[in-house]
Amino acid sequence: MTSLMVDVRGLMKRFGYRWVLRGLDWTVESGQVVVLLGPNGAGKTTLLRILATLTRFQGGRVQVAGARLPQEATQARQRIGYLGHATFLYPDLSAEQNLRFFARLYQVPDAEARIHALLEQVGLLARRRDPVRTFSRGMQQRLALARVLLIDPPLLLFDEPFTGLDQEGAATLTDILHELAQQGRTLVLTSHDFPRVLPLATRFDLLHRGRITASLPNHGLTIQTLQDWYDTHVTTPVPEERV
Amino acid sequence: MNTGTSFWKAAWAVFLKDLIAEWRSREILTAQWTFALLVIFIFDFALEFDPRAQQRVAVGVLWTLFAFAGTLGLNRSLSMERENQCLEGLLLAPVDRGALYLGKALANLVFLFVTAAIVIPVYSALYNVSLLHPGFLLVLFLGFVGYIAVGTLIATMTVQARTRDILLPLLLFPLILPIIVAAVRASEGFLLGNPWSEIRTWVNLLVVYNILFGTASFLAFDFVVEG
Numbered sequence: 001m002t003s004l005m006v007d008v009r010g011l012m013k014r015f016g017y018r019w020v021l022r023g024l025d026w027t028v029e030s031g032q033v034v035v036l037l038g039p040n041g042a043g044k045t046t047l048l049r050i051l052a053t054l055t056r057f058q059g060g061r062v063q064v065a066g067a068r069l070p071q072e073a074t075q076a077r078q079r080i081g082y083l084g085h086a087t088f089l090y091p092d093l094s095a096e097q098n099l100r101f102f103a104r105l106y107q108v109p110d111a112e113a114r115i116h117a118l119l120e121q122v123g124l125l126a127r128r129r130d131p132v133r134t135f136s137r138g139m140q141q142r143l144a145l146a147r148v149l150l151i152d153p154p155l156l157l158f159d160e161p162f163t164g165l166d167q168e169g170a171a172t173l174t175d176i177l178h179e180l181a182q183q184g185r186t187l188v189l190t191s192h193d194f195p196r197v198l199p200l201a202t203r204f205d206l207l208h209r210g211r212i213t214a215s216l217p218n219h220g221l222t223i224q225t226l227q228d229w230y231d232t233h234v235t236t237p238v239p240e241e242r243v
Numbered sequence: 244m245n246t247g248t249s250f251w252k253a254a255w256a257v258f259l260k261d262l263i264a265e266w267r268s269r270e271i272l273t274a275q276w277t278f279a280l281l282v283i284f285i286f287d288f289a290l291e292f293d294p295r296a297q298q299r300v301a302v303g304v305l306w307t308l309f310a311f312a313g314t315l316g317l318n319r320s321l322s323m324e325r326e327n328q329c330l331e332g333l334l335l336a337p338v339d340r341g342a343l344y345l346g347k348a349l350a351n352l353v354f355l356f357v358t359a360a361i362v363i364p365v366y367s368a369l370y371n372v373s374l375l376h377p378g379f380l381l382v383l384f385l386g387f388v389g390y391i392a393v394g395t396l397i398a399t400m401t402v403q404a405r406t407r408d409i410l411l412p413l414l415l416f417p418l419i420l421p422i423i424v425a426a427v428r429a430s431e432g433f434l435l436g437n438p439w440s441e442i443r444t445w446v447n448l449l450v451v452y453n454i455l456f457g458t459a460s461f462l463a464f465d466f467v468v469e470g
Contacts, residue, residue: 053334054334054335056469074338077336077337080335082335084331086328086332087327088327088328088329088331088335089327090264090323090326090329091326091327092264092267092268092323093260093263093264093267097260097263101256101259101260102332102336104252104253104255105253105256105257105333105336106337107249140327147332
């Protein structure tokens with residue numbers, strides 16, 4: 001039997017007078033790797049931020065990792081790792097000090113050994129004492145990944161995780177994502193880097209005009225079929241509805 | 244997870260992080276020291292030829308410079324959370340928002356005390372006033388606690404605004420006016436050797452202000468950051 005890691009019903013979110021999410025229904029089962037696709041401004045980041053408990057919503061029911069939002073946000077936060085556009089890293093602290101701070105905040109057991117292992121995994125062990133301010137964008141992104149993995153969450157939310165990474169950094173991230181998927185973690189990603197996410201994904205969902213308008217299970221998909229499917233659905237007009 | 248323990252551990256983590264960040268950057272203390280010492284020297288030159296006026300305004304000058312130097316520190320302390328959207332990183336943690344507030348406020352309090360430790364000896368020498376009076380030190384403590392309790396909350400509210408440098412003093416100073424008035428009156432009373440019956444009202448005001456505004460700020464922090 002599979003359990004739902006994300007269960008969203010009738011989710012409504014607006015910024016000012018503009019509705020971004022219009023009664024969105026969406027589920028992600030435990031252990032799945034779901035890639036969320038959609039044109040710019042479709043609401044992918046907003047959806048991930050709502051799931052990460054960072055953004056409030058106007059209506060609907062949201063349950064993440066067994067915790068209902070916003071009432072049980074604190075419980076949800078213990079089970080969610082979120083890597084967004086910002087790294088959440090303190091530029092004046094070193095890589096090690098940043099991770100130590102988050103380890104204290106989350107009360108990570110055996111923190112020093114875990115920090116050491118993660119810095120090695122993301123290839124920053126040699127730079128562990130350098131201030132984050134001196135890191136390139138890609139290195140900061142790798143350290144942000146270590147920050148997310150530090151708490152060992154069952155649900156991981158990645159918003160365009162390959163942004164700013166060089167080939168080596170992107171390859172490292174891909175390897176880590178594969179490892180996480182093999183461990184049975186639930187991953188939700190937004191990315192248009194089809195070659196990188198195709199081997200990972202269990203399913204592709206299209207977020208368009210405030211709703212999930214199409215879903216494509218990954219049964220031996222090729223990049224071309226995925227691209228064709230995406231193009232077809234994004235250009236297909238979705239009937240406007242009053243909300 | 245024990246909620247009580249995690250509250251204090253989280254507050255300690257934030258406090259320690261702010262101290263380490265300041266140790267590495269020295270941005271807050273440098274700004275506060277520079278500003279405070281400049282104000283002292285400027286007033287010293289301005290009042291050089293009138294020792295009586297110097298004595299009369301001495302405590303007022305001191306509290307004014309703490310209020311302004313404090314806003315510099317508060318601004319920089321919260322700006323640190325704005326860079327890379329670190330405040331959101333804090334909000335992702337499964338901890339009570341009050342713990343985050345407490346950690347930030349305690350760190351800001353330490354920065355202000357360190358500034359006072361540098362400023363007071365210089366001030367005493369230039370204005371020929373001995374400030375090592377237990378009563379004055381008590382007033383200093385009470386005044387700083389109230390100022391930082393409210394200041395940390397207001398700085399959190401204004402940190403995302405483009406006009407935060409203006410907005411922070413504009414919102415903060417009307418709120419801390421009772422503290423400044425009470426602290427100046429009580430400090431004067433202690434330093435001039437006035438009877439306790441004359442000073443008590445001002446000290447009581449400081450204590451009541453701290454309890455009321457400290458509690459309100461602690462409780463309101465959650466609403467401010469969840470916005």
